[in-house]
Amino acid sequence: MHRKKAFECLWRNIAGSLVPALMEKASKKIGGCVISHTPGAGKTFLKIAFLVSYLKLFPGKRPLVLAPKTTLYTWYKEFIKWEIPVPVLLIHGTRSSRVFRQTPVALRGSCPRPSQDVVHILDCLEKMQKWHAQPSVLVMGYTSFLTLMREDSKYNRRKYMAKVLRESPGMLVLDEGHNPRSTKSRLRKVLMKVETDLRILLSGTLFQNNFCEYFNTLCLARPLFIREVLKALDPKFKRKKKGAQKARHFLESRARKFFIDNIASKINLDEAEEKMQGLNMLRNMTNGFIDVYEGTASDTLPGLQIYTIMINPTDIQHEILVKLHKIMEKCPGYPLEVELLITLASIHPSIINSSVCVKKFYEQEELMELEKLRFDCKKGSKVMFVLNLVYRVVKKDKVLIFCHNIAPIKLFLELFENVFRWQLGKEVLVLTGDLELFE
Known part of the structure; x- marks a missing residue:
């Protein structure tokens, strides 16, 4: 209907x-x-x-x-x-x-490829x-x-x-x-x-x-709404002759001012009578x-159920996060690079390697040790939680996981392949901004 x-x-x-x-x-x-x-x-x-x-x-x-x-x-x-x-x-x-x-565009005669x-x-x-x-x-x-x-x-x-x-x-x-x-x-x-x-x-x-x-x-x-507003709200507009055409942008600017002064200002007031008067004026103008x-x-659906879950870090995550917070305290201004590393480390310690700036704060040997933990799910509390949840839910439902950064997406993809033997394009689909629109 x-x-x-x-x-x-x-x-x-x-x-x-x-x-x-x-x-x-x-x-x-x-x-x-x-x-x-x-x-x-x-x-x-x-x-x-x-x-x-x-x-x-x-x-x-x-x-x-x-x-x-x-x-x-x-x-x-x-x-x-x-x-x-x-x-x-x-x-x-x-x-x-x-x-x-x-189908390619057909060009007449012999000419170089366009x-x-x-x-x-x-x-x-x-x-x-x-x-x-x-x-x-x-x-x-x-x-x-x-x-x-x-x-x-x-x-x-x-x-x-x-x-x-x-x-x-x-x-x-x-x-x-x-x-x-x-x-x-x-x-x-x-x-x-x-x-x-x-x-x-x-x-x-x-x-x-x-x-x-x-x-x-x-x-x-x-576009006619400009003149309809002026006709309803501007007392001078009615007396103007039709031949006196003014630039459209000038009329639009004038109509916008009358609309805000006469309608929007009343609707924004706390007084119920004035508010209702403004709403009625707006309704009469736009109803048609x-x-x-x-x-x-x-x-008829049950509605949204939203849960916020606070997860404690693992020992190695805690160690990394303490170090990064100490670095942050010494940095002038707001260090976005350190903030990114804290976000990544909170998911899994190994993915701080994906950031170029990590070498400013960690030695190569330390990073190599962290890389060895990549497939150890128990070293990242959030990763462990997601894997447990997905394994239980995916049998009956579709699961959608959002990540702010690409690195966690790549890690989850590798873990789904390694732990559950799921394949990209079959059980797991990845959607990122660098994909072609039709893909």
């Missing part, structure tokens, strides 16, 4: 009505909207369903979907999963396109051409969009791509659209230049406890274009 309600909200704001015969291009109801549903409530599926149905009625609208790099592949997989009858064109970053591109940069540009141009040629959806990451939208480039092809991305989208979809919310955000400034008012902002956490950023997010989703849903199927 929550998806059905949001689906209707999309049609009312993007097309002006739920009835095709009543959809007017010049309707005052048309403008951007926000779908603020809790994570896991099915925003991606909802958006795909809307895009398919919308393109049947408005095939020339050319939707552009922008998503964070981490969710880009998820979007693509969802499009494939539901077997939609509309082509989906995915533009990657330069590095990712090397991994993901299945660089990765050239191949990427040709790939972008090819997909933009297809996007214009037939009803289709163009999907790309925010980072790629920001790179391609650079207007100061000296290359004509890059200027052309920036022009296309600015002028061609008939609809702009912003996944996790609350991210570029700062007034100084370069990404937000570029997104505001896209020449379409038909925008859909998807977010699970729309309000980030900052009314200035909240205003920025609403304007990003619905924001659809909120906060419940999910997880409501």
